Amino acid sequence: MQKFLFIFMFSCSLFAQIKGVVKDSISGEPIPYVNIWVENESIGTISEIDGTFILEAPSNKSIVFAILGYKKKTLLASQTATVSLQPTVFNLKEMVIVNKKETKQVEIGLLKNTTFQAFDNGPKIEAKFFPYEKAYSKTRFIKEVTIFTDSRKDDATIKLHFYKVNENGAPGEELLTKDFMVTLNKGVIKHKFNLSNLDLEFPKNGLFVAYEKLLIEQNKLGTKYQPYVLYHYAVRDFFYTYAYGIWSKQEAESPDKLGINEPAITLILSN
Incomplete structure (x- = not known):
C-alpha cells in the first residue's frame, strides 16, 4: 500500500x-x-x-x-x-483591382432541416464544408456569412475561420491573415456578418467555414461558456474538427446512415 x-x-x-x-x-x-x-x-x-x-x-x-x-x-x-x-511577415503581391459589382447574389449551405440542436463543445474548431459548383463563377466573391447561435450573454465572442481545401480533402490554408472575431447578441438568433471588404473569392476546390468557441472569462456564465452554436442534421457523411493542433474527420455513424449534425452556417456569394 x-x-x-x-x-x-x-x-x-x-x-x-x-x-x-x-x-x-x-x-x-x-x-x-x-x-x-x-x-x-x-x-x-x-x-x-x-x-x-x-x-x-x-x-x-x-x-x-x-x-x-x-x-x-x-x-x-x-x-x-x-x-x-513574432508576427508573421507576409510578402504582399502586386496590387490587383477587384471589379466587384454586387448586382447578383446567391445563398449557399441553406438549411433544409429547421430542427436545431446545441452542443456544449470544448475548446475546438468545427468546420462545415461548402463544395464548389460551376455556377459560382458568376458570383465568386464571399459577401456574407451567417451563423445560428443560442446565447445567454450579450457580449459572447467567437472566431470564424475560412479554409481552403488541402490535397487530402481536409481544411488547409486559411484565407485570412488575421483573426475574424465576432460578438453575438443574447437569444436564439441568426447572425449576419458582412465580408465584402475582405475580397474573399470562393476557391474552386471548395471551402471550409468554421467557428471556434472561446473558453474565456468574458464568455463564462456560471460554469458554462457562451454561446451555443446551433447544429442541424444534414445529409453528408463527414465534417472536420480541430483540437490541440490536429484536424480530425468526423464521419457518419454507419454507411447506411449518411447524415451528421453540422454547424448551422450559410454563405452569401455575389459578383
Whole structure:
C-alpha cells in the first residue's frame, strides 16, 4: 500500500498550474485568444483578453502557442511566464483591382432541416464544408456569412475561420491573415456578418467555414461558456474538427446512415 501511495503522489506532482502572459514580440502588447496546448496531449486553454492564461499541465512537457498572424511557438512549461510571439511577415503581391459589382447574389449551405440542436463543445474548431459548383463563377466573391447561435450573454465572442481545401480533402490554408472575431447578441438568433471588404473569392476546390468557441472569462456564465452554436442534421457523411493542433474527420455513424449534425452556417456569394 505504501508503495502504491508513493507512486500515486509522485505522478500527481508532475502536474502544475502554469501561469503566464502572451505578448507581441515587437509592440509588447498582450495577445488575446491564443490557442495554447500541451504538445501531443489533449490538454489546452486560450489566452484571455489581457493575454494571460492558466493551464493545468505536466510540468515536464512542452507547451504550444498558436494564433493566426503569428509564428507558432513551442516552449518548455518552465519557460512560459512571458511568451513573445513574432508576427508573421507576409510578402504582399502586386496590387490587383477587384471589379466587384454586387448586382447578383446567391445563398449557399441553406438549411433544409429547421430542427436545431446545441452542443456544449470544448475548446475546438468545427468546420462545415461548402463544395464548389460551376455556377459560382458568376458570383465568386464571399459577401456574407451567417451563423445560428443560442446565447445567454450579450457580449459572447467567437472566431470564424475560412479554409481552403488541402490535397487530402481536409481544411488547409486559411484565407485570412488575421483573426475574424465576432460578438453575438443574447437569444436564439441568426447572425449576419458582412465580408465584402475582405475580397474573399470562393476557391474552386471548395471551402471550409468554421467557428471556434472561446473558453474565456468574458464568455463564462456560471460554469458554462457562451454561446451555443446551433447544429442541424444534414445529409453528408463527414465534417472536420480541430483540437490541440490536429484536424480530425468526423464521419457518419454507419454507411447506411449518411447524415451528421453540422454547424448551422450559410454563405452569401455575389459578383
